[in-house]
Structures are given as structure tokens and as C-alpha cells.
Amino acid sequence: MRTVDLDIGGTFTDCFLTDGDGRWAMGKAPTTRYDVSIGVTGAIADAAERLGVSIERAGAELESLRYTTTIGLNAILEGTGPKIGLITTHGFTDVLKIGRARSWVDGRRVTEVRNKAGVRKPPPLVGDRLIVGVRERVDGQGNVVLALDEHHVVRQVHKLVDEGARAFVVALLWSSMNPAHELRVGEIIESLFPARFLGAMPIVLAHEISPTLGEYPRTQSAIVNAYIERDLREELDDLGNKLRDVGFSRPVICVHNTGTSAKASRTAAINTYGSGPIAGLLGGAHLAQMYGLDNVVLTDMGGTSFDVGLLIRGKPEFYAYRPVIGRYFVSLPMLEIATIGAGGGSIARFDEISRHLRVGPQSAGAHPGPAAYGQGGREPTVTDADLVLGYLNPERFLGGRMRLDVERSRAAIERRLAGPLGVSVPEAAHMVRGIIDGTMGNEVFNELALKGFDPRDFTVFAYGGAGPTHAAGYAAALGSPTIHAFRLSPVFCAYGSSTAEISHLYQRAERLALIDGGSGEVVADLDHINALVQGLLEMAELDLADEGADPGSAVATLELQMRYGSQLNFTPVPAPSTTLRSVQDVRTLRAAFESAYARLWGPATAFPQGGIEVETFRLRVSVPKATIPFPETRANRRPAPSETIRAHRDVFWSPQQPTSTPIYEGDALQPGDVVSGPAIVESDNATLAVPADRVMTVDAFGSQVITTE
């Protein structure tokens, strides 16, 4: 076996396995939180068995083992992080409670929190008594205004230990400009609690996790890192030991939410948060490049949420504007995945005041789940609507692992929706489906439009449990002409992990003028900028050497966060090279900025009179790896697609009356098969709905491609 990629999710652990001869297999097993290695080895064994090999042989032949995990999310949701002692600048110990005032909307969509009487801020991850200030001060230029009072530091550290701190976060003002005080506080803590003794505790310096402007998100970044680190470390240690026992001796590589990947020994805990969906984004990029698609919107519709990622020129290009982990605003260059509260479990309700249906964002989740689950759920959900309309096969939900109760769905819709609305059950269910599809389409439109793109230029990649069932609906609302659904959809994020390169991302924040507003002349200090970037390159060389990679084979790209003078917000601009050799290079950079800015906001909004500045330098260093060719599917028979029709089922494509609709066996369709809508394509892990005006074609890779007829 050459590669094993694992995605440890909340419910299932997914595995994508390749053997180096072009063969691959998917594996799945329930996630076992009490000992994740059981779920992991189960998923590997499942995949290995499909390739006809033993798990021991898979381990013996292993070349790489990558993984993504939800352990960070669990630590935050369940509050299992350690007691953290926060050391900040004297006079700023309420930074978490102040939270720039608007922290109550972090992690929420603004349209979901309109009632000001009902809002809450996220609970701080550090208690009041575990936050101390130390006397020191640095100004915005990095000058020391007040020297660090080291005696004060010692007293404050002891105070935190007395209060029970088991980890330290040091987050001082302006440490991104001058980290000397943070570094010194770290040294003092280490000297008080040396690593060789039992009392040693993790120390997280904020500037090392997030060297960016803004103390609130920088502090939160360091805290979240410290909070999830222990659980992640335990999971990794445990997983590594158990996997070694069954012959998997390669080090674990972690996929990062920045779109990079690295050995666990070079991974900050916070970078693993949300890495599963990011791996999906990387996999999508791989597929987009294979298909030669420039603009793709990836949509992952699950039980409770709808995740949206974008690919431009075949690549994930956007970092989250206001990245949030759980409900904590952080400042990390996380690739952007927008999450919308819409999924199969979204609850539909009749609003007595408006007398309209509303769908979501509340969700029935997995427990009790939709009424059809028969687990006590009484509220009608999107899944219930799909079921009574005939889109879903009650016998084949989750590959037949769960039987759905259509009568419960019908009763819930009748009682809660159809009755109050005075319409039939199919009419009510059809409205639920229409509203959720329209909502998702509008939200995706908004995500694209905000970045200056026309959604009609985008192809939709649909995955997730409910994605293929609804893709035609939300793609229509979006105006996208083409949808791809993949054979690998059930393990899409694990597959995406297999495409990740070994790479690192480095940041440095420093406000520098490039172009003078008055004269329009280049005023950049090229030597200073190049020295700054050189510093990042040297860090990269060290890390790559530690990974066992050849730094000489690495590819480095530089991105600058640029703005017109006095703006607070930045536009990311790729630099032509990592070295600015001449004034002409700066002019090229300026042109790239002006072009990107004009595309985003319109040419009339340019403001050259304000000058052009750069504030953050981001260096990405990657070691290219041989890409695993996406496995083509060979047609081993050529029957007519109609021979794969298993049955006909009544499906309400319109609310008035059902249409007897052919149900195709998805796993039996072959490349080149064409299915005209209306049709349902069912397989163990997905149900694809093909409306009357659409055609589905199976391509050479086994993907199901829906186009307009």
C-alpha cells in the first residue's frame, strides 16, 4: 500500500487507500471516540479488504499516512481543554470579554441574530482568575515604551499556577511587531518550570501562532491552540502507537486548515481545526485541474450544515476574511469554507405571524434527527420532505444502515406544515425543498458575488450525504449550468487529503509603504522587504529539513496583503517572485493590486491618492509530489443504461402530482452512460436527483455530470 488517508469525523471515520498500481479503495467505520484507533483500523481494514489485502500488508507497504480530525471541535464543544493561564499586557486583561464588542455575532450569520434581546457572547475559554497582566508596553512601530518588568512576570506566573493553570498563553500588545517581550516571558516560565521536571507546562506565544495585527484575534488564536493541543496530542500519540502495533510505522502527516500539510511534529494544534473540509477543498482542486475547470464551487450538504468552498483558476484562493473557530474569532490564514445552517436535518416550521414556511437554521441534528428516523423527532425536516416526495428510498438510507419511516415524515408534515398552511402534504414538502434549495443557492450566490464573481461561470461539485439529492435545486437557484457528483463522494475529504502536498505557510506582519500617494512614486525599501522575506525562507528551510524534504526541490510563493492608504482591509496579491529586485518589480506588484482591487470592487473605487501599503507577507513553501492519477473507470460491459433501472417510484417533481420515475442503480452505471431526467440515481451512499430538464452523463472517471438538456 502506498498511501492511507484518514478523515476522523464526528460519526464516521473515512479511509482512502491506494496501492501505487492505480488501484484504490474507500473504507468506512464508525468513529470510536473512546479510542479512535479502533475506528481508524476498522476503516483501513474495510478499504484494504476491498482491495483484497490484509491490514498488515497494507501497513508493511505504507509510504505515507495523512489524517484530518474533528478532535479540536470536540474539545471546544465538550469543554475538555486544560485550564489555561493567560498572560497579557497590564491593563488589557479583559480582552476576551470585550471581544471587539461584536463577538456575539462571531460564528453566526448576521441574518440569524437580528433579535438583540436574545444574543450571547461566546463564553471565554479562560476563566477570570486565570488572566493576568504584566507590566510592559510596545508601540505600533515596535518600539519599547515600557520595559518588561521581569519580577512582575514571575509573580504573575506563580499566581496563575496557584490558580491551577496547566498551560500558558502569552499574548502581549504589538508582539507581532516586536516579539521580544513575549519571548522573554516564555523564557521566564521555562526557567520556573523546566521541561525536565514534572511541573513543565505547554507555553504558547501568540506571535508564533498568529503574527498579525489585532490583539483580540491573535490572543484567541493562541488560546484555541492551547485549548485543543492536549486532546490532539493524546489522540496522535494513541493513534501512532496503535497503528505501529498493526505495522503502520510511518509518521502521521496532518492536513492543515491553511491548505498545507506537515508532520505532526511540525504542526500547530490550531491548524488541524476544520482540516477535514479543507482537505475536501484540496481534493476538489485536484479534480478541477484534472477536468480543466477554472471556476468551481464545492458544496457539501450534510445533516446539519452546508459547507461552501471556492476554486478560482482551479485552486483554493481565498482565506477566511473573519476566520472563526467554534465561536472564537482568530487570525489565521485559514482557507475559507463558508458554513450555512442548512442540511437534511434543517427543521421546517409554519410561522404563524408571516403565515409562511421557514426552513432552518435550527436543525434536528442526528439525535433525535428527522421524524423519519423514529428516534423521537417530531419536527418535519428537509429529509422528511425528500422522503415523502419520493426522492429518498426509505430502505436504502445510509447504505441501508438506517430504515426511514415515511409515515412519520408524512404525519409530521401534515401536522406542522400542511395543516396550518391549508395545502396537501406533497405541496408543503415541495415548498420545504424549494425554500432550502433557494436559500442555499442564494447563500452560495452571495459568497461568490462578494468576491466579485458571476456564479453562472461556476461548476458545482456536490458531495455530502444530502448534496447530490439537492444539487440540481440549488444549482438552478445559483444559475450554475453543470454539476459534478463523484464516486468518491462518501470519503471525499479523505480523498482530498491524499492530494495534499508537504507545505508550510509563514507570515510576518509589518506595515510598509510601497507607493507614495502624492507623487505615485515607488517608496518601498526593497532591501528591507527582501531581508524580511529571506527570514521567512530560512525558517522554511529548517522546517523542510526537519520533514526530511529537500529544500532545494521546494517551490516558494509569496502573497502580500495590500491596501490603499488608510483602509483597514486588505486585498491579497500574489508577488511575481519572492524577491523584489527592482522598482519595476514593485510597479508590477502595484499593477497586480490595482487589477485585483478593481475586479473586487469596481475600477471607479481605486484610490491611488492614498498611496499603497503592504502589511502582511505570507510565504508558502511546498514540496511538489507526484499526484495520484484519479482512477479512471473502465467500462467492462456496454449494456444500455436502461438495464440498470432497478425500479420505478412515484416522485413529486411538482407539487401537483407524482411522476413515475426510473430509479437507476448508480454503482452499475458505466462511463458514457447517459440518463435523461426525470430520474433518480441511487447508490449505497448517495441519491442523485436528475430533474426533467437535465441530463446526467457518467464520465470516464465514473463521475456523474449533470448538465442542462
Next chain:
Amino acid sequence: MPAQINALIPRMWPEPMSEVEREHLRDMDELEFSVFAHKLELICVEGKEVLAKTGASMPLQSEDSNTGLYTATGDMAASAPGVYYHSLTGQLPVKWTLDQWAGNESVRIEEGDIFYSTDPLYGATHTPDQIAFMPVFAHGELVAWVSSVAHQSDVGAVGPGMPPFAQNRFQDGLRLSPIKIGERDRLRDDLIHAFAEMTRAPDELRLDIKARVASCVRMRNRLKDVAETMGAQRFRGGLRRCIEDVAEQAARKLERYKDGVYRHVIFLDSTGVDVSLLRLQCELRKHGERITIDISGCSPQVPYAYNAYAHMGIGAFANPLFSYLFSDLPASVGILRTVDVVPTPEGTIVSADENAAVTAGLWPTFFLQDCFHVCLMKMAFASADQPRIAAPQTAIACGGFCVGVNQYGRAFADLLVDPLNGSGSGARPGEDGVDVFCGIWGNWMDTNDAEQTETRGPYLKLFSQLNPPRAGFGRYRGGIASDAAYLAHQPPGMLMLQQMGMGCKIPAAPGLFGGYAGSIYPGIFIKGSTLKAQIDSGEVEPPTSSAEVVRGTVEGRYGGELQMSYPAYFVETVQDGDLWCYVGAHSGGYGDALERDPQAVLVDLGAGLITEREAREIYHVRLDELTGEIDEPATAQARDDERRGRLSRSRPYAEFVAEWSQKRPPEEALRYYGTWPHPTV
């Protein structure tokens, strides 16, 4: 042809439905309309984000702003969640433009036109709240309007920012009646240059105008696409339905509330310049599916800028309506169809004549908003609509404007927003208020980090902490605000500070149903403070609260001359090391303090939010001297004693009124008050 103030008022309500709108009102089925309405809201959200991301000045970046969509006749059909009065009052310049310029051959209204306005006489809320608006054409037909409004830090008024001492409208700064500033999506550089050069931070205004226009263009493009896809007339019917449906829903909702008369009165403590009592009052009469608001009886207009035109007050009613009572309905002007406002004679502090200065006029409207808010909450409480109830946010919004030359050598204007955007929220039934929440007039505005603030101007924040409230007590306590101090840090040139606010002697955040009112605050400026040098040399420990700053200065430990101002109003030229403080305002509590869970009192005590004395005398909690835990029997006894004490101190209502009516404030406090006693009270 100056706008007549009173002529503006009826234009806040929807215009008569046009034939096209009536004919196409129900073209869409429920499903299509639901998706359509959602799309409109997202278009507004998109426009608001464009504004924040392209703007230069603090208010744009911190989202003290909003965007709106209007019908072809200027009625608000949709709005982003944000500062609702911006999008609601945005109707007025649109309507005025339609009335005056559509038929004027020298102006006309054509596709790609860009209009701009800042003059409250034509609908703006005050000169800093500047609106860009554009018509939307589909297939050559005018089908809608879009607007983008945001506060501007400096508008070239008689003082920096929004000077309270302006005495007439000609001192309010840049007052632009609706004017076309661009055609075919291109701005007129000569006009923008002229406007910008009338202010103290011209580059900021230039970029901010562009940001407003970028936001409008983005929304216009989206709407045009939608309208041309679905057909102009269906689109117009759909926009109108956004108003009609909301009007019906609001009426249906109101019908469920108990009929009655709900009243509230708030007293102000200054004109912004002079200390004086002023009165704002509101009576809400609810009958069936309508409410009637009567604000007659407020104090006469003052000779300074703390006046509001009548439409500004109606705009302020939008905030509690859209953000509390009707927050479950889409935001459209349809809500106002259930609201009648009794005409108020010209000449009060909230219905000033057209020559009045109004640049600081939002302050009295915030107090009026709180009056109205309390009335609404009484109605909601009487009708058991608990999820919509909260004590009002404080109307105190002490603000500071810095103008001059920043550390990069550029002219700048900065709005220091700690106390504005970071006031606490009112307590709710079942929950304390949210600490450091947002401004009373908006949603999710950002206070900015110290590092962001220090990037804009030549100052250091000395501290930024929660401020122990000493106010807002109750079964649930009001939200706490922040306390911050600024040190001027090596300003390379001129630096001026203008501070303003009300509520320095009388709290401006009423408590609800027995909850205590919010806090008061002073203006604090220390000229020639030596604190910076002393901190630098390690001579003193840096203070972490305004109280410490004041105490240290009074005791002579920090040096410098302390200026405490009531009201918090001053203009100062600032030198390196000068220091000023912003003590943010807390909001009111909810319910009787005797009903607060003693354990919650203990938590407040541990966090330093209350003193032992407050725990003992307000909450009547008793602690075990040995363990520091709650002594439950003693607490129960103390609370019973207090309840009995209240009964023993009570008197028949008539007796109370008879005695109370004999009381009268000193004459100097009544200088601007109007008649005392007021004939209607």
C-alpha cells in the same frame, strides 16, 4: 426650494401603491417570493460588506452603516441588518430626488446616475450620516433604488466631528441637498474634490464616498440582474409585496398584544454645552392592530446642536421595532404602516425648526428611542412576549473625535468608539445584559482592538478594561461597558480632540420592572499629564481604570491638570503625553435586585463587578464571614426584612403625589426645560 421639515414626515410612510405594483403584487407564488425576499436581504448584506471593506474611516470599517433597497417610488423594501434608521430615513432623499429632479431637464434621473446627500433637511439623520443612492433600471424602466449610508468622522463643521456647540444649521458642516455626483457609474472628480476639501480629513472623505458608491453599484448590478431576469413589472410587484406582507404581519402581531396606554419619561442633564434639565416623553397607545406614538410635551429646542428634526425621531423608533419587537419580520417600511405618530408642533428638542443646528441631534433621539423602547417592552411584558424583552441600551454615547496629523504625516479624522460601540446591553428576563455590546443605534458594530486604534492615530491606549458598573442592578444586571484611556503618543503635528456626550449626572439607561438604571460618566481630560514619562521610567505602575487616573492626578502623583467636565464636552489641542478617558456606559437592570440569585451576586463580587457594600445594601445578600460563601438563612432573613421595610416606608399614592408635586428643581436647572410642572404630567 428648501425642504419643509414637516413635509418630510408623511414621506417616511409608504407611498400609494402604483397600478403596476397592484397588478403584479401576487405574481410570485409563496415559494418564489420567499426565495426572492431572501435574495434581497443578501444583496443588502453584500452591499454592506463592500462598504466595510473599501471604506477608509472608522465608522465604515466598524459597520456604523447600513444599506437599503427601495421601490421605484422610494419606499424601503429591504435592508441589511445594521443601523436601521439609516436605511429607513434613506427613503427621504430618494423621494425628494424623484419629486424635484426627475422632471428637471438639467438634472434628470438616468441609469448609472449617482446621487449623494448629507443634509438633514432632506432626510439625513445628521450631517455626518452621508448617503449615496442610485436608481436601478431594468429594460429601460426605473424599478428600484439602492442606498448606502455611513457615518463620516469629520464633516468640516464649526468644530471637529459633530460639535455640540454649533448654534445653527450653517455650523453643522457639509450640508448637501440631494445632488447628482456622477453619471454612467463615474464619479465627478471636481465635485468630490470640492466636498472633500471642505472637511478636515479630505482623503478619508474621498475614499469613503467611493466606498459608498461601490456598495451602491454592487447592489444596483445585482438588482438589475434579478429584475431583468424576472421582468421589470413582476420585480416591482415583488418589491411592493415586501412592504405589504410585512405590514400585514406586523398588524397580525400587534393584534396579539394587549391594548393599553404605555408611557415613559426620561430626563436629560444637559444641552450638550450647558448643564440643564430637559424632558423627553413618549406615550404609546395600542389598540387592535395599530399603535399610536405621541411625543408631545418634550422640552423646547435648545440653542445648540442637541436638537433633532422630527423625522430623525421617527427613524430612531425603527431601532427597537426592527431589532427587538419585530426582529422576526423582514425589515421593510411596511412595519410603519401599523404606526401612527401624533403630529408634534415645531420647536421641541425632537422637532426642531429648520434653522436649528442638529449635528449632535442623534443624542436626544437616542433618549427618545429609549422612552419608546420602554413603552414597547411594557406592552410586550403585558402580553408575555418574553423573548423580545430587554431593558433599553444606554442612550449615553460619549464620543470623541480626533483630528489632525497622524503618525504617517497625513491629515486624519478618527472617531474613538470604545464608549460608543461598546456600551452594555439591557438586562433580559432570565439573563444579564451583554457586556460591551454595541451602540444603541445599530448592530454588531466593532470597537476595534487597541492595535487597530493605534494604527489610525498618534496615541497609545493606556488600558481597556470592563468598568465595574456601580449601576444596572436587578434580578438580572445590565450589560457592562468598557473603560479606556488614551495617551497622546508623539503626535507629529496638530492634534485636536473634541469630546461630547450627555448623561453625566442623570443615567440615560432606564432599568426595567424594578431594575436599576444604568450609569453616568464624566468627561476626563488631563492636560500636561506626566504619567507617560513616569510609566516610561518605571516610577509608577500604569493605572488600569479611569478612577485610578483621576485619583492619582487629584492626589498629585501623576502631574497635569485634571479637567472633569459635566457635560462631557470639551475641545482641546493635544500635546504628547496628554491623557483622556472614556468611561463607557452600562445599561439598566431587569427586575427586583432582591430576586437575584445570591450565587450570581457572589460571582459578581468575585469578579469585582460589585462591592461588598452593594452586595449587602442593594442585593441584601449576607456572606459567611469564615468561608466567604452565601449565608442562605441570613440572606433570606435580610431580604424579608427589606421587603417589610419597603412596605413600612410606603405611602398612599395620592399622599406621595401631593408631596412630590411640591418639589421643584433649582431655577438654573430649568433654564431650557420648558414649563414646570408640565401641564400634561
